[in-house]
Amino acid sequence: MFLFFIFFLFLFNSIKSCPLTDNYLSRCHCGILTNGESYIKCEEKTLDQIPTFKRSFPYDELILSNNNIRTLPQSSFDHIKTIKRIHLGNNSLSFIDNDLLRLLGNYLEELILTGDHRLNSLEFLLRYPLKNLRVLKLDQFDLSEMNLEKVFLNMTKLEIISLRSCQIKYLPNLPNVQILDLENNQISNTISLTTSYVHLNLAKNLISSINLKNNTYLKSLNLSENLLTSFDFSMLNENLRDLNLNSNRLLAINFNTLPNTLTSLSLKNNLIKQMKFSRESSSFLSSLDLSFNQLRTIEQNSLFKTLNYLNLEQNPLECNCQLEWLKTLVVSSKQFNATIWSCNSPKSSFLSSNFQCQTKLTLPRVVLFNISYVKISSENGLFLQWSIIDEDKILNSIQISISDPFYLSPKFRRNQTEIFLSNQIQSNKNYHICLILLHRYARDKYCREFLTDQLIFVLSNEIPLEKDNRNTLTRNYDINLYMMLIGSCLGGILTFLLIFLCCYLCFQLHKMNRRKKKTNNVNHLHHYPIYQSHSTTCPYHHHENLSNSTDSSQMDTSLSTTNLKHIYQTIDSQDYTNYKRENQLFDLWNESLRQKR
Numbered sequence: 329m330f331l332f333f334i335f336f337l338f339l340f341n342s343i344k345s346c347p348l349t350d351n352y353l354s355r356c357h358c359g360i361l362t363n364g365e366s367y368i369k370c371e372e373k374t375l376d377q378i379p380t381f382k383r384s385f386p387y388d389e390l391i392l393s394n395n396n397i398r399t400l401p402q403s404s405f406d407h408i409k410t411i412k413r414i415h416l417g418n419n420s421l422s423f424i425d426n427d428l429l430r431l432l433g434n435y436l437e438e439l440i441l442t443g444d445h446r447l448n449s450l451e452f453l454l455r456y457p458l459k460n461l462r463v464l465k466l467d468q469f470d471l472s473e474m475n476l477e478k479v480f481l482n483m484t485k486l487e488i489i490s491l492r493s494c495q496i497k498y499l500p501n502l503p504n505v506q507i508l509d510l511e512n513n514q515i516s517n518t519i520s521l522t523t524s525y526v527h528l529n530l531a532k533n534l535i536s537s538i539n540l541k542n543n544t545y546l547k548s549l550n551l552s553e554n555l556l557t558s559f560d561f562s563m564l565n566e567n568l569r570d571l572n573l574n575s576n577r578l579l580a581i582n583f584n585t586l587p588n589t590l591t592s593l594s595l596k597n598n599l600i601k602q603m604k605f606s607r608e609s610s611s612f613l614s615s616l617d618l619s620f621n622q623l624r625t626i627e628q629n630s631l632f633k634t635l636n637y638l639n640l641e642q643n644p645l646e647c648n649c650q651l652e653w654l655k656t657l658v659v660s661s662k663q664f665n666a667t668i669w670s671c672n673s674p675k676s677s678f679l680s681s682n683f684q685c686q687t688k689l690t691l692p693r694v695v696l697f698n699i700s701y702v703k704i705s706s707e708n709g710l711f712l713q714w715s716i717i718d719e720d721k722i723l724n725s726i727q728i729s730i731s732d733p734f735y736l737s738p739k740f741r742r743n744q745t746e747i748f749l750s751n752q753i754q755s756n757k758n759y760h761i762c763l764i765l766l767h768r769y770a771r772d773k774y775c776r777e778f779l780t781d782q783l784i785f786v787l788s789n790e791i792p793l794e795k796d797n798r799n800t801l802t803r804n805y806d807i808n809l810y811m812m813l814i815g816s817c818l819g820g821i822l823t824f825l826l827i828f829l830c831c832y833l834c835f836q837l838h839k840m841n842r843r844k845k846k847t848n849n850v851n852h853l854h855h856y857p858i859y860q861s862h863s864t865t866c867p868y869h870h871h872e873n874l875s876n877s878t879d880s881s882q883m884d885t886s887l888s889t890t891n892l893k894h895i896y897q898t899i900d901s902q903d904y905t906n907y908k909r910e911n912q913l914f915d916l917w918n919e920s921l922r923q924k925r
């Protein structure tokens with residue numbers, strides 16, 4: 329009871345002594361850690377500026393992370409000048425006064441700030457010496473044009489530097505720094521690393537290759553999410569314990585040069601298809617992540633027996649008898665979580681697969697293939713003999729091919745062992761002769777070069793199959809030639825018929841168009857009347873000759889004006905041009921006068 333009372337008095341005294349003004353007490357609180365250090369912490373998303381402190385009081389830590397503070401004026405920390413650690417991460421600072429830390433040079437040990445990607449000045453760190461600064465974390469600054477070696481030259485106690493997302497383009501050499509975090513920057517191409525860093529984080533950069541020499545103190549290296557296509561383990565020092573190569577473009581891994589001291593290796597999300605191991609591994613590797621790669625099978629090696637953690641998730645594993653050793657290891661060790669592993673062939677989970685290999689199939693093979701240049705009766709030819717072993721009975725048929733001129737025989741029965749060929753075989757000529765095996769899975773060829781320089785005379789009864797085979801081959805050859813000629817003729821005839829048919833169709837189409845055009849012209853004809861107006865008297869005529877004069881002196885006065893009539897006749901426009909001729913008009917006029925009389 330007495331101890332509880334003492335603790336209550338101490339807590340009441342700490343609350344009473346909290347230097348914040350009243351309007352911040354509802355959002356912030358003061359406290360003491362178990363190690364005796366005091367702190368001030370404000371809730372997230374509640375501040376847009378540094379709280380106002382009403383009096384100076386020695387506090388060790390100020391936690392204002394994850395708020396909306398944008399500016400740090402000169403007087404921000406005037407009343408807590410003995411503060412050791414300031415946390416302002418995730419605030420998107422846009423302005424920092426150069427005299428901000430003028431009163432904290434002898435006390436500040438840790439500073440965490442987050443900018444807005446445009447803050448490009450570190451003058452607030454250089455204006456006043458920070459003799460005790462050990463930890464510096466600056467995120468989302470623009471340090472692309474900054475000389476980092478010069479900035480941190482006088483900060484001799486600085487041990488940890490984190491410069492994430494600061495647009496840095498090169499790897500600085502900072503002798504006193506043990507932990508350097510340059511994640512998510514713009515370091516590109518090949519880098520050569522010779523430093524005293526103990527832990528180095530170069531994740532999320534553009535590094536395509538790396539040269540590690542004289543890095544004796546390096547224990548942890550993170551190169552994840554870069555552009556590495558290969559990595560040589562031999563350049564690693566003997567003190568390295570943790571190596572992260574996740575999310576690169578690695579195609580193969582050689583474990584022969586793996587350092588014995590490496591304990592954790594992560595190769596997640598690469599393109600690894602092949603891994604090489606030494607016969608007996610003396611590695612102390614305890615953790616290996618190979619998930620999300622392209623591994624189909626894995627060679628058995630003693631390296632896997634030392635592992636406490638192995639991840640093969642999302643690999644197209646072929647779970648056959650070659651991987652049965654891995655299942656045995658998984659079941660016996662009970663250390664690996666293989667429930668999330670899967671097999672691509674057959675489609676099943678890793679633990680449920682039977683890891684059986686299909687029976688190995690023996691393909692047909694030729695054990696004897698002899699060729700002789702022989703003469704039988706009056707014919708020269710090639711006598712071929714062969715012997716085939718077909719244990720699984722998958723051979724379907726056999727063929728023979730000869731070059732120059734090319735000849736391909738018909739298919740023979742699979743049990744046939746000899747043949748005589750007499751098709752245009754010439755002496756003293758080199759032939760390329762192939763024995764072709766046709767089976768259900770492939771088409772295999774066994775070929776030989778043969779020179780017909782030694783003719784052997786053979787009696788016809790010594791080769792009983794010669795006659796039938798020769799006649800069959802010759803007949804088949806002739807049939808093929810005849811079929812080729814007949815096909816060519818039929819193709820020519822068919823082509824001629826197609827051309828003739830096209831011409832005939834074009835002619836008929838042209839003829840139809842002309843007929844249609846003529847019909848349309850007739851349907852659209854108009855009638856034009858032709859008439860002749862007479863004067864009061866008709867013209868006078870002499871016998872059969874009519875005058876075309878219209879003078880009244882030549883008119884017959886005996887005609888009465890009451891008998892005058894118009895001559896009117898309707899003709900088609902097509903004939904109008906003919907009637908316009910002068911002679912035909914006069915004839916028509918004469919005929920009309922004759923009828924009147």
